[in-house]
Amino acid sequence: MRNTPTDPLPLAQALIRCPSVTPADAGALGVLEAALAPLGFTCHRLRFGEIENLYARRGTGGPHFCYAGHTDVVPPGPAEGWADDPFSGLVKDGTLHGRGACDMKGGIAAFLAGLTDYLAANPGHPGSISLLITGDEEGPARDGTVKVLEWMAGRGEIPDMALVGEPTSRARLGDIVKVGRRGSMTAYITLLGTQGHSAYPQRADNPIHRLVRVLHRLIAQPIDQGSEFFEATTLQVTGFDVGNTANNVIPGEARAMLNIRFNDLHTSASLTEMLHAALQAEEARYEMRIDCSGESFLTQPGPFVDALRRAVVRATGAEPALDTGGGTSDARFIARYCPVAELGAVGSTMHKVNECVPVAELRELAGLYRMVLEEAFA
Template identity: 70%
Template sequence: MIRAVSTDPVPIAQALIRCPSVTPADEGALDVVQRLLEPLGFDCTRLVFGPEDYRVDNLFARRGGEGPHVCYCGHTDVVPPGNLAAWTDDPFAGVVRDGVLYGRGACDMKGGIAAFVAGLADYLAVHPGHRGSISLLITGDEEARSVDGTARVLEWMAANGHIPDMALVGEPTSRSTLGDTIKIGRRGSLNAHITVTGVQGHSAYPAKADNPIHRLVAALGPLLAAPLDNGSDFFPPTTLQVTGFDVGNTATNVIPAVAKAMLNIRFNNHHTSAALTERLHAALRAAGCSYDLVAECSGESFLTRPGPFVDALSRAIERSTGVVPALDTGGGTSDARFIARYCPVAEFGAVGATLHQVNESAPVDELRRLAGTYREVLAELLG
């Protein structure tokens, strides 16, 4: 049985903002969501992960057991408010003034979660006998470590037969107008720390030393001389930036023993972090370096190619906002990188103009149109 749940996202967003859920605190935010979903027929499971000093609460909720299975994904945790004196209002008060909702998370992404719930309630009121199933994956660990959130919930979902057929992340993706941008992929990011060891010596007698700076420069040269690729259908070219270079030497007549560099590579779908790491090893070996390389990937690149899912999303956005969305892969990483390992995933949400800022806000009219879009997405995918 479906009990009436507000189809207006604004009071829901206010209730969420009033829970000061700075990662990893929850402060009742997931309870707000769960209390709204249960009357809509969702089975709710709370999944608590993480060490004693960093407990993270997560929510998985599902309505129906059949396919196709559509999952809406997001987070209720927020970044800290920062300089409180700079805020016009209490960042956790959820004030609405002149048609704008203010508060930490209004945009990223309690407004999006509220739009999910309101859109769902609206959809179910009209389509109580829809086909397939609907789920929500709501984490409390997106803004900080992102270890005990979406990634762990997905492992649990895989073990319990809940992997969806497609997933929509409600992060704020619109650039200037609601509806103008869908993210269908993200670049990957690889950080590398390189230490080259040589033999210290007098610069007047270089034959008795082995200069690690020369070897490191020789290794980096070919990596910087040419682009790693020319981009792909939906991605710009991969970029490699040397973000640190350090020998700790203050004497002009001493060849130092050690030279260090840091790199950050933002890579498209032509690469994997493993292949790029091997490329760094090869460059260091080719320059005859005695070296240590520590590479860490904060996210592989992924791409959900345009097809029925992305098309349905585009139609729903155009119908509810009047805007034809562009398909984009820009920006940093998001939790979608974890979901992409399991199923097609895209991201669509509000205009991200004030995310993480002082006086973070969302126009109430935009939140209502966003809820309408999330309702139309379900109508497209589940009839």
């Protein structure tokens, strides 16, 4: 093992300087490929639709450990909101600034630094290590991780375990290991009525009244009380519209939009049936479209999660909490193939103006990722 650990900062800066606002690559994957090839990785640039992705692997045997991440970033927003150029990769007062510093170019750079040190100490390491890096995580997520996994499955390269480097830590590095995520689905409901004059309601069928009663059925009581690893399912009305500009007309349609974040007690199919039941209970004439961006998943405690826990304890001296909160990530796709968990930097500035990460935290994360590899291949 070299005396001086590899510094993730130069690579993180190089990645930030690529303005890879989804779906643009802007050279980011080329930066990674140039860093991985000298380490003995075979790199594949995979384009699906307009999305560039990178799959790189070193070794052919098992166990197969995969690190997954993304180089695309959300738009920086108005330039005047930033203290500095969002794609400068500037370091001020020990903090790296720029879009992607936290989510998640800094994390990718930390993994490569930790990986470099692991390989230096273990040139003949068992098994194989791969990276699945997409340019479509912040976008529709149709031509990124999903398509690369299908490509990997066709080649017999599905990993035995996968770590997603999203910035999942809450207050300090390593305090959270995400072992699952809630599912997310959106329902677009159009309730059909009969248009008429508001002075003659008996000649019309007001869809607003019926839709209000449907929504009351859905929000009056909690859907559940949560489960062992998940908080309670939530249903939020995120849109309500009738498109009516006349105060004396009963409209013919009323529309609502609902977002449901659900735990492992449900599936999108079972919740869709719940919505149908609520609508039918009010004898509604309706149309409904469901968009599910991901089912809930849980990686049960076992050898992989134990390896992550041991690495965090070694690196930080504290036990991590196993958590399933927050939004969705590409882990929802990987969970269909193998055990997956998420562990990364503190996410307090992700997607914000003046996104940043302390350089010391990046270096600590690199050391943590090196220990993750040591524990995973122990």
